[in-house]
Protein backbone atom coordinates (compact mmCIF):
# COMPACT_ATOMS: atom_id res chain seq x y z
CA UNK A 1 0.00 0.00 0.00
CA UNK A 2 1.42 3.40 -1.02
CA UNK A 3 0.06 5.31 2.01
CA UNK A 4 -0.29 3.95 5.55
CA UNK A 5 -2.88 6.63 6.40
CA UNK A 6 -5.68 7.39 3.94
CA UNK A 7 -5.34 10.43 1.72
CA UNK A 8 -8.77 12.10 1.46
CA UNK A 9 -10.39 14.50 -0.99
CA UNK A 10 -12.09 16.38 1.84
CA UNK A 11 -9.95 16.07 4.94
CA UNK A 12 -10.73 19.30 6.79
CA UNK A 13 -8.52 22.38 6.74
CA UNK A 14 -8.23 23.54 10.34
CA UNK A 15 -6.82 26.74 11.76
CA UNK A 16 -5.09 27.54 15.05
CA UNK A 17 -6.20 25.26 17.89
CA UNK A 18 -5.19 27.69 20.68
CA UNK A 19 -7.21 30.52 19.17
CA UNK A 20 -10.15 28.16 18.85
CA UNK A 21 -9.80 27.10 22.51
CA UNK A 22 -9.80 30.76 23.60
CA UNK A 23 -13.04 31.37 21.74
CA UNK A 24 -14.57 28.22 23.23
CA UNK A 25 -13.57 29.50 26.70
CA UNK A 26 -15.50 32.68 25.91
CA UNK A 27 -18.53 30.65 24.84
CA UNK A 28 -18.45 28.80 28.17
CA UNK A 29 -17.97 32.01 30.18
CA UNK A 30 -20.80 33.88 28.49
CA UNK A 31 -23.02 30.79 28.06
CA UNK A 32 -24.07 32.20 24.72
CA UNK A 33 -24.31 29.08 22.56
CA UNK A 34 -26.64 29.91 19.67
CA UNK A 35 -29.30 32.30 18.27
CA UNK A 36 -27.07 34.91 16.61
CA UNK A 37 -24.54 35.21 19.40
CA UNK A 38 -21.52 37.55 19.22
CA UNK A 39 -19.27 35.11 17.35
CA UNK A 40 -21.89 34.49 14.66
CA UNK A 41 -22.36 38.23 14.24
CA UNK A 42 -18.59 38.74 13.98
CA UNK A 43 -18.19 35.90 11.49
CA UNK A 44 -20.99 37.23 9.30
CA UNK A 45 -19.39 40.70 9.26
CA UNK A 46 -15.97 39.31 8.41
CA UNK A 47 -17.32 37.12 5.61
CA UNK A 48 -19.39 39.95 4.11
CA UNK A 49 -16.24 42.06 4.19
CA UNK A 50 -14.06 39.35 2.66
CA UNK A 51 -16.52 38.77 -0.17
CA UNK A 52 -17.43 42.44 -0.68
CA UNK A 53 -21.18 41.84 -0.23
CA UNK A 54 -23.68 43.77 1.87
CA UNK A 55 -25.13 40.81 3.76
CA UNK A 56 -23.94 37.43 4.95
CA UNK A 57 -26.59 35.33 6.70
CA UNK A 58 -24.91 32.29 8.22
CA UNK A 59 -26.74 28.95 8.28
CA UNK A 60 -26.45 25.53 9.90
CA UNK A 61 -25.43 23.99 6.55
CA UNK A 62 -25.39 24.70 2.83
CA UNK A 63 -28.47 22.60 2.05
CA UNK A 64 -30.72 24.51 4.46
CA UNK A 65 -29.17 27.74 3.16
CA UNK A 66 -30.25 26.73 -0.36
CA UNK A 67 -33.76 25.83 0.82
CA UNK A 68 -34.20 29.12 2.64
CA UNK A 69 -32.89 31.16 -0.29
CA UNK A 70 -35.18 29.29 -2.69
CA UNK A 71 -38.14 29.91 -0.39
CA UNK A 72 -37.27 33.54 0.25
CA UNK A 73 -37.07 34.22 -3.50
CA UNK A 74 -40.59 32.81 -3.87
CA UNK A 75 -39.64 30.29 -6.56
CA UNK A 76 -42.52 28.21 -7.89
CA UNK A 77 -43.08 25.39 -10.39
CA UNK A 78 -39.93 24.54 -12.33
CA UNK A 79 -36.39 25.66 -11.59
CA UNK A 80 -33.51 24.94 -13.94
CA UNK A 81 -30.37 23.43 -12.37
CA UNK A 82 -27.47 21.41 -13.68
CA UNK A 83 -27.70 17.65 -13.17
CA UNK A 84 -23.93 17.58 -12.77
CA UNK A 85 -23.72 18.85 -9.20
CA UNK A 86 -23.91 17.47 -5.67
CA UNK A 87 -27.40 16.09 -5.13
CA UNK A 88 -28.16 18.69 -2.42
CA UNK A 89 -28.75 21.32 -5.13
CA UNK A 90 -31.65 19.28 -6.53
CA UNK A 91 -32.86 18.05 -3.13
CA UNK A 92 -33.21 21.63 -1.86
CA UNK A 93 -35.73 22.29 -4.65
CA UNK A 94 -37.55 19.00 -4.16
CA UNK A 95 -37.89 19.68 -0.42
CA UNK A 96 -39.56 22.96 -1.27
CA UNK A 97 -42.09 21.16 -3.47
CA UNK A 98 -40.48 22.44 -6.68
CA UNK A 99 -39.46 20.60 -9.83
CA UNK A 100 -35.77 20.60 -10.62
CA UNK A 101 -35.37 20.69 -14.39
CA UNK A 102 -31.95 19.32 -15.22
CA UNK A 103 -29.86 21.23 -17.74
CA UNK A 104 -26.72 20.03 -19.46
CA UNK A 105 -23.21 21.34 -18.98
CA UNK A 106 -20.55 22.72 -21.25
CA UNK A 107 -18.02 19.86 -21.45
CA UNK A 108 -15.10 22.31 -21.33
CA UNK A 109 -16.11 24.14 -18.15
CA UNK A 110 -18.37 21.52 -16.46
CA UNK A 111 -20.72 24.44 -15.77
CA UNK A 112 -24.22 25.10 -17.15
CA UNK A 113 -24.64 25.20 -20.90
CA UNK A 114 -26.54 28.36 -21.83
CA UNK A 115 -28.11 26.69 -24.87
CA UNK A 116 -29.40 23.87 -22.70
CA UNK A 117 -30.83 26.32 -20.15
CA UNK A 118 -32.63 28.25 -22.90
CA UNK A 119 -34.09 25.08 -24.37
CA UNK A 120 -35.68 24.05 -21.05
CA UNK A 121 -37.58 27.24 -20.25
CA UNK A 122 -41.36 26.73 -20.13
CA UNK A 123 -44.24 28.90 -18.85
CA UNK A 124 -43.79 27.13 -15.47
CA UNK A 125 -40.13 28.10 -15.07
CA UNK A 126 -39.61 30.57 -12.22
CA UNK A 127 -35.86 30.54 -11.79
CA UNK A 128 -32.38 29.24 -12.49
CA UNK A 129 -29.81 28.01 -9.98
CA UNK A 130 -26.32 28.21 -11.42
CA UNK A 131 -23.59 26.19 -9.71
CA UNK A 132 -19.94 27.32 -9.64
CA UNK A 133 -18.79 23.75 -10.01
CA UNK A 134 -15.36 22.93 -8.57
CA UNK A 135 -15.27 26.62 -7.56
CA UNK A 136 -14.95 27.67 -11.21
CA UNK A 137 -17.40 30.46 -12.07
CA UNK A 138 -20.66 29.58 -13.78
CA UNK A 139 -21.42 31.63 -16.95
CA UNK A 140 -22.87 34.46 -14.88
CA UNK A 141 -23.32 37.10 -17.61
CA UNK A 142 -25.09 34.67 -19.95
CA UNK A 143 -27.38 33.43 -17.20
CA UNK A 144 -28.21 37.01 -16.20
CA UNK A 145 -29.15 37.76 -19.78
CA UNK A 146 -31.46 34.73 -19.96
CA UNK A 147 -33.01 35.52 -16.55
CA UNK A 148 -33.73 39.13 -17.54
CA UNK A 149 -35.11 38.18 -20.93
CA UNK A 150 -37.55 35.62 -19.44
CA UNK A 151 -38.23 37.39 -16.15
CA UNK A 152 -36.73 34.60 -14.05
CA UNK A 153 -35.06 34.68 -10.64
CA UNK A 154 -31.38 33.78 -10.67
CA UNK A 155 -29.35 32.50 -7.75
CA UNK A 156 -26.13 30.56 -7.39
CA UNK A 157 -24.98 27.51 -5.50
CA UNK A 158 -21.48 28.67 -4.59
CA UNK A 159 -20.82 25.74 -2.23
CA UNK A 160 -17.39 25.13 -3.82
CA UNK A 161 -16.43 28.71 -4.50
CA UNK A 162 -15.56 30.37 -1.19
CA UNK A 163 -12.40 32.41 -1.76
CA UNK A 164 -12.59 32.21 -5.56
CA UNK A 165 -12.87 35.08 -7.99
CA UNK A 166 -14.70 35.71 -11.24
CA UNK A 167 -13.16 38.37 -13.47
CA UNK A 168 -11.25 39.91 -10.57
CA UNK A 169 -14.24 40.03 -8.18
CA UNK A 170 -14.86 37.67 -5.27
CA UNK A 171 -17.62 35.18 -6.06
CA UNK A 172 -20.68 36.04 -3.97
CA UNK A 173 -22.27 39.08 -5.61
CA UNK A 174 -24.09 37.57 -8.56
CA UNK A 175 -27.78 36.88 -9.05
CA UNK A 176 -30.23 37.69 -6.27
CA UNK A 177 -28.29 35.54 -3.79
CA UNK A 178 -25.39 33.10 -3.58
CA UNK A 179 -25.16 30.15 -1.22
CA UNK A 180 -21.98 28.79 0.35
CA UNK A 181 -21.35 25.55 2.19
CA UNK A 182 -18.98 25.57 5.15
CA UNK A 183 -19.10 21.80 5.57
CA UNK A 184 -16.06 20.07 7.08
CA UNK A 185 -14.90 18.93 3.63
CA UNK A 186 -15.02 22.41 2.12
CA UNK A 187 -12.07 24.75 1.63
CA UNK A 188 -13.37 26.89 4.50
CA UNK A 189 -15.36 25.10 7.19
CA UNK A 190 -17.33 25.75 10.37
CA UNK A 191 -17.62 21.97 11.14
CA UNK A 192 -21.08 22.09 9.50
CA UNK A 193 -22.39 25.38 8.19
CA UNK A 194 -23.18 27.61 5.27
CA UNK A 195 -24.40 31.06 4.35
CA UNK A 196 -26.62 33.00 2.01
CA UNK A 197 -24.97 36.18 0.79
CA UNK A 198 -26.76 38.95 -1.05
CA UNK A 199 -26.67 42.66 -1.83
CA UNK A 200 -30.47 42.88 -1.54
CA UNK A 201 -31.41 44.42 1.85
CA UNK A 202 -35.04 43.26 1.84
CA UNK A 203 -34.12 39.72 0.80
CA UNK A 204 -31.44 39.52 3.50
CA UNK A 205 -33.97 40.60 6.11
CA UNK A 206 -36.47 37.96 4.95
CA UNK A 207 -33.80 35.26 4.99
CA UNK A 208 -32.72 36.24 8.53
CA UNK A 209 -36.31 35.92 9.73
CA UNK A 210 -36.83 32.60 7.94
CA UNK A 211 -33.66 31.24 9.54
CA UNK A 212 -35.18 31.81 12.99
CA UNK A 213 -38.72 30.38 12.64
CA UNK A 214 -39.97 33.71 11.22
CA UNK A 215 -39.84 35.55 14.56
CA UNK A 216 -39.70 39.35 14.36
CA UNK A 217 -39.70 39.78 18.14
CA UNK A 218 -40.34 37.65 21.21
CA UNK A 219 -43.89 36.71 20.26
CA UNK A 220 -44.65 37.66 16.67
CA UNK A 221 -44.05 35.31 13.72
CA UNK A 222 -44.35 36.67 10.16
CA UNK A 223 -43.03 33.84 7.96
CA UNK A 224 -43.22 30.05 7.90
CA UNK A 225 -39.60 29.93 9.00
CA UNK A 226 -37.38 27.05 9.95
CA UNK A 227 -34.32 26.57 12.12
CA UNK A 228 -31.27 27.36 10.04
CA UNK A 229 -29.04 28.86 12.72
CA UNK A 230 -25.29 28.40 13.00
CA UNK A 231 -24.15 27.71 16.59
CA UNK A 232 -21.46 29.79 18.29
CA UNK A 233 -18.94 26.95 18.38
CA UNK A 234 -19.17 26.70 14.60
CA UNK A 235 -18.67 30.45 14.30
CA UNK A 236 -15.56 30.08 16.49
CA UNK A 237 -14.22 27.50 14.05
CA UNK A 238 -15.05 29.84 11.18
CA UNK A 239 -13.19 32.75 12.75
CA UNK A 240 -9.99 30.77 13.31
CA UNK A 241 -10.21 29.21 9.86
CA UNK A 242 -10.72 32.61 8.27
CA UNK A 243 -7.47 33.74 9.90
CA UNK A 244 -5.65 30.82 8.23
CA UNK A 245 -7.17 31.15 4.82
CA UNK A 246 -4.02 32.36 3.08
CA UNK A 247 -2.13 29.33 4.41
CA UNK A 248 -4.88 27.00 3.12
CA UNK A 249 -4.69 28.66 -0.29
CA UNK A 250 -0.89 28.37 -0.43
CA UNK A 251 -1.07 24.70 0.49
CA UNK A 252 -3.76 23.85 -2.07
CA UNK A 253 -1.97 25.85 -4.73
CA UNK A 254 1.32 23.98 -4.13
CA UNK A 255 -0.53 20.66 -4.32
CA UNK A 256 -2.28 21.69 -7.51
CA UNK A 257 1.05 22.73 -9.09
CA UNK A 258 2.61 19.40 -8.08
CA UNK A 259 -0.19 17.53 -9.85
CA UNK A 260 0.08 19.85 -12.85
CA UNK A 261 3.78 19.26 -13.21
CA UNK A 262 3.41 15.50 -12.80
CA UNK A 263 0.64 15.24 -15.42
CA UNK A 264 2.07 17.83 -17.83
CA UNK A 265 3.03 15.52 -20.69
CA UNK A 266 0.39 12.82 -20.16
CA UNK A 267 -2.27 12.85 -22.86
CA UNK A 268 -4.38 10.12 -21.25
CA UNK A 269 -5.84 12.74 -18.92
CA UNK A 270 -6.42 16.44 -18.49
CA UNK A 271 -6.07 18.30 -15.21
CA UNK A 272 -8.78 20.96 -15.03
CA UNK A 273 -7.25 24.40 -14.78
CA UNK A 274 -8.40 27.41 -12.82
CA UNK A 275 -8.72 30.82 -14.44
CA UNK A 276 -5.85 33.16 -13.87
CA UNK A 277 -7.41 35.20 -11.04
CA UNK A 278 -5.57 37.02 -8.23
CA UNK A 279 -7.14 34.62 -5.73
CA UNK A 280 -8.42 31.04 -5.76
CA UNK A 281 -9.02 28.18 -3.34
CA UNK A 282 -7.76 25.31 -5.56
CA UNK A 283 -9.86 22.99 -3.40
CA UNK A 284 -11.03 20.56 -6.06
CA UNK A 285 -8.28 18.88 -8.05
CA UNK A 286 -10.16 17.33 -10.95
CA UNK A 287 -8.76 15.15 -13.69
CA UNK A 288 -10.71 14.12 -16.73
CA UNK A 289 -9.58 10.91 -18.40
CA UNK A 290 -9.21 11.03 -22.16
CA UNK A 291 -9.31 8.58 -25.09
CA UNK A 292 -8.97 4.90 -24.24
CA UNK A 293 -8.29 5.67 -20.58
CA UNK A 294 -11.96 6.62 -20.06
CA UNK A 295 -13.16 3.00 -19.99
CA UNK A 296 -10.78 2.30 -17.07
CA UNK A 297 -12.00 5.07 -14.77
CA UNK A 298 -13.73 2.83 -12.22
CA UNK A 299 -10.85 0.37 -12.17
CA UNK A 300 -8.43 3.24 -11.59
CA UNK A 301 -10.48 4.59 -8.68
CA UNK A 302 -10.69 1.11 -7.13
CA UNK A 303 -6.91 0.71 -7.45
CA UNK A 304 -6.33 4.14 -5.92
CA UNK A 305 -8.53 3.17 -2.96
CA UNK A 306 -6.54 -0.04 -2.55
CA UNK A 307 -3.46 2.19 -2.09
CA UNK A 308 -5.30 4.28 0.53
CA UNK A 309 -5.82 7.15 -1.93
CA UNK A 310 -9.51 7.99 -1.53
CA UNK A 311 -10.09 9.59 -4.92
CA UNK A 312 -13.76 10.31 -5.75
CA UNK A 313 -16.02 10.10 -8.80
CA UNK A 314 -17.90 13.31 -7.95
CA UNK A 315 -20.62 13.93 -9.26
CA UNK A 316 -21.28 10.67 -11.02
CA UNK A 317 -23.81 9.68 -12.29
CA UNK A 318 -25.58 13.07 -12.22
CA UNK A 319 -28.61 13.97 -10.10
CA UNK A 320 -31.05 12.81 -12.79
CA UNK A 321 -29.79 9.26 -12.24
CA UNK A 322 -30.46 9.40 -8.51
CA UNK A 323 -33.78 8.91 -6.71
CA UNK A 324 -36.30 10.38 -6.58
CA UNK A 325 -35.40 12.13 -9.85
CA UNK A 326 -34.62 8.96 -11.78
CA UNK A 327 -38.13 7.66 -11.09
CA UNK A 328 -39.88 11.01 -11.44
CA UNK A 329 -38.17 12.18 -14.63
CA UNK A 330 -37.02 9.03 -16.46
CA UNK A 331 -36.41 10.92 -19.72
CA UNK A 332 -34.29 13.70 -18.26
CA UNK A 333 -31.11 12.08 -19.62
CA UNK A 334 -32.22 12.85 -23.19
CA UNK A 335 -31.26 16.49 -22.58
CA UNK A 336 -27.95 15.68 -20.89
CA UNK A 337 -25.45 14.19 -23.35
CA UNK A 338 -22.46 16.14 -22.02
CA UNK A 339 -23.31 15.34 -18.41
CA UNK A 340 -23.20 11.62 -19.24
CA UNK A 341 -19.82 11.93 -20.96
CA UNK A 342 -18.16 14.08 -18.30
CA UNK A 343 -19.54 12.14 -15.31
CA UNK A 344 -17.90 8.97 -16.66
CA UNK A 345 -14.47 10.61 -17.02
CA UNK A 346 -13.86 12.53 -13.84
CA UNK A 347 -11.66 11.60 -10.91
CA UNK A 348 -11.22 14.04 -8.02
CA UNK A 349 -7.87 13.77 -6.25
CA UNK A 350 -6.81 14.35 -2.63
CA UNK A 351 -5.60 17.78 -1.55
CA UNK A 352 -6.00 20.10 1.45
CA UNK A 353 -3.74 20.85 4.36
CA UNK A 354 -3.14 17.21 5.31
CA UNK A 355 -1.71 16.47 1.88
CA UNK A 356 1.59 17.89 0.63
CA UNK A 357 3.13 18.25 -2.83
CA UNK A 358 5.30 15.14 -2.33
CA UNK A 359 2.11 13.10 -1.68
CA UNK A 360 0.58 14.55 -4.86
CA UNK A 361 3.64 13.54 -6.88
CA UNK A 362 3.28 9.95 -5.58
CA UNK A 363 -0.46 9.89 -6.39
CA UNK A 364 0.15 11.31 -9.87
CA UNK A 365 3.00 8.87 -10.50
CA UNK A 366 0.76 5.95 -9.55
CA UNK A 367 -2.05 7.18 -11.84
CA UNK A 368 0.35 7.58 -14.75
CA UNK A 369 1.79 4.15 -14.19
CA UNK A 370 -1.68 2.53 -14.04
CA UNK A 371 -2.97 4.33 -17.13
CA UNK A 372 0.15 3.33 -19.06
CA UNK A 373 -0.29 -0.26 -17.95
CA UNK A 374 -3.98 -0.36 -19.06
CA UNK A 375 -2.89 1.00 -22.44
CA UNK A 376 -0.25 -1.73 -22.78
CA UNK A 377 -2.79 -4.41 -21.83
CA UNK A 378 -5.06 -3.09 -24.54
CA UNK A 379 -2.31 -3.22 -27.17
CA UNK A 380 -1.50 -6.79 -26.10
CA UNK A 381 -5.19 -7.78 -26.24
CA UNK A 382 -5.57 -6.25 -29.67
CA UNK A 383 -2.60 -8.20 -31.04
CA UNK A 384 -3.91 -11.60 -29.81
Ligand code: T4K
Pocket residue numbers: 008009010011012061062063064085086088089131157159160181182183184185193194310314
Ligand atom coordinates in the same frame (compact mmCIF):
# COMPACT_ATOMS: atom_id res chain seq x y z
N1 T4K B 1 -24.12 22.22 -3.20
C1 T4K B 1 -22.98 21.64 -3.61
C2 T4K B 1 -22.50 21.92 -4.99
C3 T4K B 1 -22.25 20.83 -2.73
O1 T4K B 1 -21.10 20.26 -3.14
C4 T4K B 1 -22.73 20.63 -1.41
C5 T4K B 1 -22.01 19.79 -0.49
C6 T4K B 1 -23.93 21.28 -1.03
C7 T4K B 1 -24.60 22.06 -1.96
C8 T4K B 1 -24.53 21.11 0.33
O2 T4K B 1 -23.78 21.70 1.36
P1 T4K B 1 -23.85 21.08 2.85
O3 T4K B 1 -25.29 20.93 3.21
O4 T4K B 1 -23.11 19.76 2.86
O5 T4K B 1 -23.16 22.14 3.66
C9 T4K B 1 -19.39 15.67 0.90
C10 T4K B 1 -19.98 16.70 1.83
O6 T4K B 1 -20.74 16.12 2.90
C11 T4K B 1 -20.80 17.74 1.16
O7 T4K B 1 -20.81 18.87 2.02
C12 T4K B 1 -20.18 18.17 -0.17
N2 T4K B 1 -21.03 19.07 -0.90
C13 T4K B 1 -19.90 16.96 -1.04
C14 T4K B 1 -19.24 17.36 -2.33
O8 T4K B 1 -19.02 16.11 -0.36
P2 T4K B 1 -19.53 13.06 0.84
O9 T4K B 1 -20.67 12.16 1.06
O10 T4K B 1 -18.71 12.86 -0.37
O11 T4K B 1 -18.61 13.15 2.14
P3 T4K B 1 -17.69 12.05 2.82
O12 T4K B 1 -18.25 11.77 4.17
O13 T4K B 1 -17.46 10.91 1.90
O14 T4K B 1 -16.34 12.86 3.04
C15 T4K B 1 -15.44 13.15 1.99
C16 T4K B 1 -14.04 12.76 2.41
O15 T4K B 1 -13.60 13.62 3.43
C17 T4K B 1 -13.92 11.34 2.91
O16 T4K B 1 -12.84 10.72 2.23
C18 T4K B 1 -13.59 11.48 4.40
C19 T4K B 1 -13.06 12.91 4.56
N3 T4K B 1 -13.50 13.54 5.79
C20 T4K B 1 -14.81 13.91 5.90
C21 T4K B 1 -15.25 14.53 7.04
C22 T4K B 1 -16.69 14.93 7.18
C23 T4K B 1 -12.60 13.78 6.81
O17 T4K B 1 -11.41 13.43 6.69
N4 T4K B 1 -13.03 14.42 7.94
C24 T4K B 1 -14.32 14.80 8.11
O18 T4K B 1 -14.67 15.39 9.15
O19 T4K B 1 -20.19 14.53 0.80
